Every structure is written in structure tokens, then in C-alpha cells.
Amino acid sequence: MKSRKRKAKTSIKDIIRETFMQSPIPMSISTEDGTYIEINEAGIKYMGLQRKEIIGRKSTDLGYVTKKQRKLFIDAVKEHGFAKHMPLELKVDDKILYLLFDVFPIKVEKNCFFLCCASDVSNHRPDMKKLVGDNFIKLTKKDVHFIRGKLRNYKLTPRQKEIVLLSITGLSNLEIAERLCISEHTVKDHMKEIFHIIGVRQRSGLFPKLLNFS
Numbered sequence: 001m002k003s004r005k006r007k008a009k010t011s012i013k014d015i016i017r018e019t020f021m022q023s024p025i026p027m028s029i030s031t032e033d034g035t036y037i038e039i040n041e042a043g044i045k046y047m048g049l050q051r052k053e054i055i056g057r058k059s060t061d062l063g064y065v066t067k068k069q070r071k072l073f074i075d076a077v078k079e080h081g082f083a084k085h086m087p088l089e090l091k092v093d094d095k096i097l098y099l100l101f102d103v104f105p106i107k108v109e110k111n112c113f114f115l116c117c118a119s120d121v122s123n124h125r126p127d128m129k130k131l132v133g134d135n136f137i138k139l140t141k142k143d144v145h146f147i148r149g150k151l152r153n154y155k156l157t158p159r160q161k162e163i164v165l166l167s168i169t170g171l172s173n174l175e176i177a178e179r180l181c182i183s184e185h186t187v188k189d190h191m192k193e194i195f196h197i198i199g200v201r202q203r204s205g206l207f208p209k210l211l212n213f214s
Contacts, residue, residue, distance in 0.1 A: 026099075026118040029106070034058040034070055037113070046090065046097065046118065064090060073103050076149045077114070081105070085146045088118075150210040154197050163190050164198075168207045 020027060026043040030036050035058050044051055047064065059065040065073075069088060076083035083103040090097040099118045106113045147168065151161050159180075166176045173191065177184040195201060200209050 026120075028116045030059065030114050030116065032112050032114070034060055034065070043118070046099075046120075072149060072152075073101070075152075077103055077105055079149075083149070086149070147210060156194065156197060160190055160194050160197075163187060164194060164206060167191070167203060168210075 020038075021040045023040055024042055026040065026046045028036055028039040028043050035056065036054050037056075039047075039051065039054055044054065047054060047062075049062070054062070060067055060070055065088065069086075073083045073086055076086065082105070083101065086101045086103070088099050088101055090099055098121050100121055102117045102119075104115045104117075106115055147165055148161070151164060156164070162180060163176055166179060171179065173187045174184050177187045180187075191203070194206075198206065198209055200206055
């Protein structure tokens with residue numbers, strides 16, 4: 001009986017490993033300091049390196065992630081328990097790829113590891129305006145945690161951050177004013193300042209800018 005249970009457990013572990021390694025989604029597992037301990041075939045392909053050049057190295061040392069970007073990932077995980085849809089530009093063989101990363105912590109006994117999954121959105125970048133109604137964009141717009149994380153890069157007041165979050169969900173200035181119990185004129189003044197700080201000319205440019213697509 002014991003031998004059968006051991007075989008079953010081993011079989012499940014093998015299935016999980018094969019699923020990870022053969023997944024078309026680039027995935028990796030790293031330690032808390034960013035050192036790669038495992039990466040699947042899709043991840044190796046995207047990084048443009050050999051497996052032996054990746055395992056045991058830190059993502060920051062390899063030049064794929066800056067220390068500032070890694071800090072954003074870690075801060076998001078600490079605050080929300082995970083990091084979702086974090087945008088990143090990746091240069092491979094003189095080609096710029098645009099990826100969205102999801103990072104999830106995995107605890108094994110007293111050790112903590114990070115599972116990282118990447119989605120390639122390079123083909124969407126030139127057509128962001130056309131994709132505003134796409135389900136992918138709608139879902140991302142609803143991810144308040146993600147937007148809040150991106151807003152940390154800009155010197156906005158708490159009120160201005162509230163207005164940005166309401167704005168990207170499609171609320172008008174009047175609706176935002178009613179929601180926050182302020183005048184529509186005050187919302188317009190805030191929006192002008194928000195556009196200036198974030199670096200866009202109009203409301204429609206806010207979401208693409210926060211996704212690094214503009």
C-alpha cells in the first residue's frame with residue numbers, strides 16, 4: 001500500500017512539473033532576492049539565453065528587471081498578496097517585447113518563493129486605442145490594485161488618485177463629482193492637474209499611459 005501511495009504522489013509531482021515546463025506561458029520560480037531556481041521552456045525562449053545562464057542568477061543581474069521595477073513587484077505582493085498585470089519592457093535580440101507580469105508568493109516550510117507568469121502584449125501596443133472595448137482591457141481596468149500600484153510613480157494627492165481610479169472606469173466628471181460629494185468644476189480642475197502630472201492631454205490617454213502603452 002505504501003509503495004502505491006508513493007508512486008501516486010510521485011506521479012502527481014511529475015504531472016505538475018511537466019505542466020509547468022511545457023506551458024506556453026513564460027513562467028519562472030525565484031527566491032526572495034530574485035535568484036532564479038526554475039524556469040520553463042517558454043521563459044527560456046523569451047529571455048534568449050540558455051538555461052544554465054539563467055538558473056542561479058538574479059533577474060536584476062541579468063538586466064531584465066531593474067531594481068526599481070523589482071521593488072514595485074515586491075511592494076505590490078506585500079500590500080495585496082500578489083502583483084497583477086505589472087507592465088515591463090524586455091529587450092531580446094535588439095527587439096523590444098511588452099509583457100504583463102503576474103507574481104505570486106509560494107511558501108514552502110519557512111522559505112518563500114515567487115512564481116512569475118508573463119503575458120506578451122507586444123502585438124496590442126500599436127492598437128491600444130482600438131482595444132479599449134476588448135475584454136482584456138475591461139478586466140484590467142477593473143483591477144484597482146494594479147492601477148493604485150502604478151499611481152505610486154506620480155506625485156498625486158489622495159483626492160487626485162481617487163479621481164483617476166473613478167475616471168478610468170468610465171465615470172464622467174459629473175458622476176465623479178456626485179460620488180465624491182464635490183463640484184464638477186473642482187473635478188475638472190483636478191483632471192487638468194492630473195493630465196499635467198501624468199503627462200497626457202486627455203482622459204482617454206490615462207489608462208494607456210499607466211500601462212506604458214503611450
